[in-house]
Amino acid sequence: MQYRILTVTPFQQNCTLLWCPQTRKAALVDPGGEADRLLAEVAREGLELEKILLTHGHIDHAGGTAEIARRAGVPIEGPQPEERFWIEALPQQSRMFGFPQVEQFEPDRWLEDGDTVTIGQQTLQVLHTPGHTPGHVVFFHAASQLALVGDVLFAGSIGRTDFPRGDFNTLVTSIRTKLWALGDDVSFIPGHGPMSTIGRERRTNPFVAEGL
Numbered sequence: 586m587q588y589r590i591l592t593v594t595p596f597q598q599n600c601t602l603l604w605c606p607q608t609r610k611a612a613l614v615d616p617g618g619e620a621d622r623l624l625a626e627v628a629r630e631g632l633e634l635e636k637i638l639l640t641h642g643h644i645d646h647a648g649g650t651a652e653i654a655r656r657a658g659v660p661i662e663g664p665q666p667e668e669r670f671w672i673e674a675l676p677q678q679s680r681m682f683g684f685p686q687v688e689q690f691e692p693d694r695w696l697e698d699g700d701t702v703t704i705g706q707q708t709l710q711v712l713h714t715p716g717h718t719p720g721h722v723v724f725f726h727a728a729s730q731l732a733l734v735g736d737v738l739f740a741g742s743i744g745r746t747d748f749p750r751g752d753f754n755t756l757v758t759s760i761r762t763k764l765w766a767l768g769d770d771v772s773f774i775p776g777h778g779p780m781s782t783i784g785r786e787r788r789t790n791p792f793v794a795e796g797l
Contacts, residue, residue: 586707586729594618596645601733601774605705610635612704614733615646620653639663640735641721642671644678651688660693662702665713668720696722712763716756717744732773740781743792760793
């Protein structure tokens with residue numbers, strides 16, 4: 586699996602362009618905005634956009650989804666169904682945070698823990714990781730030892746839990762039971778900030794390190 590991190594929106598959100606090197610088919614993970622720029626990047630790489638994948642429904646992760654899906658004619662997969670209320674609230678979120686008005690959408694496929702998604706010939710596992718939001722999911726590509734974790738875990742931090750239906754204890758449980766189990770050598774792309782590894786965060790993250 587190949588990837589490029591594209592930072593978008595005033596929130597500096599990490600949208601990830603993922604693609605299968607064999608087929609050149611691609612997915613945009615969490616296209617929070619700047620649709621023109623994201624689609625231009627797909628074209629510049631000579632890729633065929635196959636789908637959009639969403640970890641959760643916050644505006645900085647999902648704000649560009651409907652426009653890109655419409656313009657590219659691709660389906661939307663994710664997040665988990667408990668995220669429906671956040672996606673339905675995207676127009677309100679755009680007004681609240683000063684984003685351009687977003688288009689409404691319904692995911693073509695809601696995801697559950699244990700599901701898989703494909704990009705070309707590549708398969709990613711789906712992990713339901715509530716806590717930051719109730720329907721948050723993580724995508725894991727075992728062959729590349731790469732996880733896309735949205736706003737669950739960051740380098741040196743964890744996701745906020747002060748939003749509606751967020752819960753700190755649930756988030757910590759998601760991290761310790763779902764992400765730690767992926768293995769220390771797994772690298773992850775967070776929703777904001779630099780990449781890290783599961784092992785580094787398990788040892789040193791002040792919110793969830795072992796021994797705390």
